[in-house]
Amino acid sequence: MTITDSVRSALELDKVESHLHPHGSFDVAEHPVPTGREEIWRFTPLKRLKELHADAPLDGRNVALSTQVPEGATFEIVTGAEARELRGVSGWLPNVRFAARVMAEVPATLLLDVPRESEVTEPIVLDFDGTDPAVTSGGHVVLRFGAHSKAVVVLNHTGSAAVAAVCEVVVGDGADVTVVSIQDWADDAVHLSHQQARVGRDATYRHAAISFGGDVVRMDSNVTYDGPGGSAELLGLYFADAGQHIEHRIFADHTAPRTKSHAVYKGALQGEKAHTVWVGNVLIRKVAEGIETYEENRNLVLTDGCQADSIPNLEIETGEIEGAGHASATARFDDNQLFYLQSRGVSEAEAQRLVVHGFFNDLIRKVGVPSIEDRLLTTVEAELAKNVLKELPAEAGA
């Protein structure tokens, strides 16, 4: 490679122009209030966001925080200069107004540190319990994992609140990190969330976005790579009920060679005006030779009146890659599957229950956190009880 080439490829990182990832900036003035016509906002019901996308106050108190931080990790709330220094620690420049406002206006940062080579065996849990849906607030979280550390972090969202949040994740070289974000909000909650990870050289990052509750939940799960050999698994599981809007967007930005991204998002929808959106963006930059990427979204529509939007986007700027692919499918129950199960004596509702559990099972296993697996199975069961199992006699549902 000549010097000119290397300069060109270095410059190239900043040069990619695309509607998928608009220009980023810390300056709030550079981010006009979205109108809903922008590509990245066209699915989101702005009217239901309690102005979080615009100019809602971000200093409200509407979330009670409790933490479980086992040995090997430290947690603190930092403010002032210390907090300001952490804004953008993942290397990300805000590309939406709410994130720029969070970075500029929210005084405190919740900082979790797992030092280098520390292996934390128990999950680290941050519980965010909403206390008031009428109040709006903003939050900034930094999860920082040193080189060759290993940990699981669970961000647990429950209760009623309207929250705009940015979570930055820094995965050190060779670290092995799982971040699970559970949105199990009450029916009236609104949650705009951007979770941005920078994955170090040869590091493994697994992110799981799990959304069941809330009036509107919109989450971006993004990754960039800090060096070659990094691997990201982006998982998602969602279950939308009548009237709910659940929107998941991922962006795997292959900024380094020989990196991997693998995304699997699965959702079920039930009830009038249940709406889910999945947008899977993958960018393979010129520098990212030898990468592998695959993204998949599957939706199971359980009742009439639901809408599932599913949009995979793959932008490839180098052909020198190992593999790139995507799959997207949205379907109702497969009549042949139900017939097969029913022909073995299983009632229709019970057959549907089996199919839905089967649909989610492999994904739940992939999350790889036993305490979460049990909870997810229970939650799926509770969601099923709302429609599919409604007419099922109690003893058959046991």
Next chain:
Amino acid sequence: MTTLEINDLHVSVETEDGPKEILKGVTLTIKAGETHAIMGPNGSGKSTLAYSIAGHPKYTVTSGSVTLDGEDVLEMSVDERARAGLFLAMQYPVEVPGVSVSNFLRTAKTAIDGQAPKLRTWVKDVNAALEQLNLDPSFGTRSVNEGFSGGEKKRHEIAQLELLDPKVAVLDETDSGLDIDALKVVSEGVNRFRGREGKGVLLITHYTRILRYIEPTYVHVFVDGKVAESGGPELAEELEANGYDRFLKVNA
């Protein structure tokens, strides 16, 4: 004593050009202890008969009746038919991703019996059934029919037959796509089932090969949606020698 009675059964499917009649008056009586082989060329409606008995929603019964021990089968839902004692071993068993074989078998057994099987004996029964069909015990942890070879799918169907223990089994081309070893294993399973008290079998096949291992009581030649001729095992031998030509010519 178990009797499956099919009387003047007419069945249609929806096509782009409107309903098309596939079964044109099928009459058959299968009693306990009997094995009826239904043989016929492709497209004669053999599989339609199997799926209609089991109640697949794609097929519409326009007239005729099917009763099991006097009970109206056509009035029953698919699962009610299974609980009444009918079993269909399918030609193309369906994949159910994420549902393990052992979970599926236990759920089905619970549904058929109306109560959960006793855990200890059940595990033993399942392992024995799998082993007899040359299926590894680890089979139980795999997803139903997902990634199974053609032979594994058919052996899995027969394992279900033995475990769910229906009154009447309808086997839809269970022999198709099997090599000779798998065919023997599957036939032994069917024969174990036939050896139980009071069981009826309706065996649908394109080939005479399986009838060397499962000797039928009656053979029916099925052409153009109905039974063209019935006889004993010797009818199969004639088909083996001469094929279906004689029946197709009559029909033409």
